[in-house]
Amino acid sequence: MQTVTEQQILAMAPNPAAASNGKKISQKGGFVRLERSEDDTFYLGECTGSGKSNYITSVDFIDAKAPLCRCSCPSRQFPCKHGLGLLYEIMSKKTFKICEIPEDILNKRAKKAAKEKGDNEASNESKEKTEKKKAASAKTSKAAKTKKIKKQLEGLELTEKLVQDLIKAGLGTMGGAAIKTYEQLSKQLGDYYLPGPQRLLNGLIIEVAAFQKDGNEEHYETAIAILEKLWTLIKKSQKYLSEKLEQDNVAQDDSELYEELGGVWKFDELEALGRSKKDSDFMQLSFWVTYDETRKEYIDTGCWADLDTGEIFMTYNYRPIKALKYVKQEDTVFGVAHASSAVYYPGQGNLRIRWNSAQIRPVKQEDITRLRNMAITGLAAETKNVKNVLKNALAQPMLIRLISFESIGKSNDTYVLKNEGGETIVLGNALGMEETTGRIELLPDGSLLKNQVLLGAFYYDAKDRRLKLQPLSILTDSDVVRLLY
Numbered sequence: 001m002q003t004v005t006e007q008q009i010l011a012m013a014p015n016p017a018a019a020s021n022g023k024k025i026s027q028k029g030g031f032v033r034l035e036r037s038e039d040d041t042f043y044l045g046e047c048t049g050s051g052k053s054n055y056i057t058s059v060d061f062i063d064a065k066a067p068l069c070r071c072s073c074p075s076r077q078f079p080c081k082h083g084l085g086l087l088y089e090i091m092s093k094k095t096f097k098i099c100e101i102p103e104d105i106l107n108k109r110a111k112k113a114a115k116e117k118g119d120n121e122a123s124n125e126s127k128e129k130t131e132k133k134k135a136a137s138a139k140t141s142k143a144a145k146t147k148k149i150k151k152q153l154e155g156l157e158l159t160e161k162l163v164q165d166l167i168k169a170g171l172g173t174m175g176g177a178a179i180k181t182y183e184q185l186s187k188q189l190g191d192y193y194l195p196g197p198q199r200l201l202n203g204l205i206i207e208v209a210a211f212q213k214d215g216n217e218e219h220y221e222t223a224i225a226i227l228e229k230l231w232t233l234i235k236k237s238q239k240y241l242s243e244k245l246e247q248d249n250v251a252q253d254d255s256e257l258y259e260e261l262g263g264v265w266k267f268d269e270l271e272a273l274g275r276s277k278k279d280s281d282f283m284q285l286s287f288w289v290t291y292d293e294t295r296k297e298y299i300d301t302g303c304w305a306d307l308d309t310g311e312i313f314m315t316y317n318y319r320p321i322k323a324l325k326y327v328k329q330e331d332t333v334f335g336v337a338h339a340s341s342a343v344y345y346p347g348q349g350n351l352r353i354r355w356n357s358a359q360i361r362p363v364k365q366e367d368i369t370r371l372r373n374m375a376i377t378g379l380a381a382e383t384k385n386v387k388n389v390l391k392n393a394l395a396q397p398m399l400i401r402l403i404s405f406e407s408i409g410k411s412n413d414t415y416v417l418k419n420e421g422g423e424t425i426v427l428g429n430a431l432g433m434e435e436t437t438g439r440i441e442l443l444p445d446g447s448l449l450k451n452q453v454l455l456g457a458f459y460y461d462a463k464d465r466r467l468k469l470q471p472l473s474i475l476t477d478s479d480v481v482r483l484l485y
Contacts, residue, residue: 002040002061002067004091005335008359009084009087010331012084013084014328018084021084021085022086022087023085024085025082025088026085026089030048030085031046031085031086031089031094032048033046034097036096036099037098038098041061042060042105043058043061043090044056044099045058047085047086049073055071055082057072057080057083057085058070060105065357069083145250145251149250150245151193153242155188155191156192156194158185159197159230160238162185162201163227167227171208171224179205182204186201186202193261195261196262197230197262198262199262200226200229202294204223204226204230206293206294207222207226229393229394231393232394233394236394252273258346259346259347267343270344277339277344281339281367282305282307282313282339283307283337283363283367284304285303285472286455286473286482286483287301287303287331287333287482288301288434288484290433295320296320296322297318298319298324298329299318300329300331301317302330303400305371305402307367310374313344313351314350314353314400315352315353317329335361335363336364337355337359338359340358341355341356347396348392349395349396349398350400371402371475374402376404378421379425382401383425383458386399386458386467387467390458398457398458398459399457399459401456403419403456404452405451405452405453406450407450415440425469427456427468428459429470430457431459433484434484436470436471437471439471440483448474448481453474453475454469454472454473455472456469456472457472
């Protein structure tokens, strides 16, 4: 029989409710007939429903990496709850009688194969014509990119003057009626292809307005950090874009400034730049959801460890408020994702990674052992590396690492991590993150705080003016205990 995991079913489901309903159908014995083909590529189920006749549901595994569900029910969801229910039947290893593959399924397979063959032949015949179009398109594209860069430089010059005036006058001058002026200037940046600086300016306005409302120093500190990042982005981008014009080379490269200015990477673009990993396994160790006021969107964040290197990568799923009903929310993955092809983004620290599809398998003991063996042991040396990364204003405000520790305990009501060498670091909660340090007290077993491996996020605490570590998960010899999931 085919092997199906619940993570695969959840990944295929159009929404969590559909998966839940499919599971209920399976658990309540909704299927009155179960059959499969002798070659194990076709599964069929007859399911009771609200209609006069039972629904005929099938799953085609002719492409095992992308199972195809079909159903006779009128649902517009794909797969529907009956298809997902059949997948739960397969996952539960129910008994399936052997059957012949229906003629209509064989016809659909044949049509699909013929279409793919025809597409390949048509592609070969039009190759020369396509190449000519590409050449003409490349010429037009270069002119458009050159025009865009010049427009961006104009916008950066405008933003530079704005920031200079603000620095001279002080952040306090942004208050009151002046905020409306800055909001108007922010809107103008959209005309200069600068959504990145535009978001930073919006964030600055939000923090200053909040500070003037409640007087909380955290808002002021955050505003200063945003202003520093905006200024750094302006100066680096001006140099970067000017050099591209001078060298007459407007082709896309792997500079982190492209995304910081507001560009959106395509999967094939990153592949073309050689920023790809083939047949890799990634184990999710933590997951959280935040809301970005400047973007007006929720961000589902996954923290993944590369089982080959121990490197920590991040996945981001952006869900704009205006499109919540169209963008599916991601969820925690308690397993290992095998991606035949993945791409990673330019930048520093924990790089963003992305794959179009992945097979999820259960975590094995050897996976945890491998990660524990790759954990950092020297705190002092790593702290130095972290500071070098975080001092770059364009870097993410946190740097996540696997750290081997001897103990975690309290000192003057503050949790402190100590390694085998006696080096220590204070634990805390980064601004904007869920508080996890306090959850240490809720752990059921004191052994979890001795001789284990911590997935921790280094960050700079502006209030205490020191580097701290936020605990995210603890890796024991046999399990992953999540403090943030």
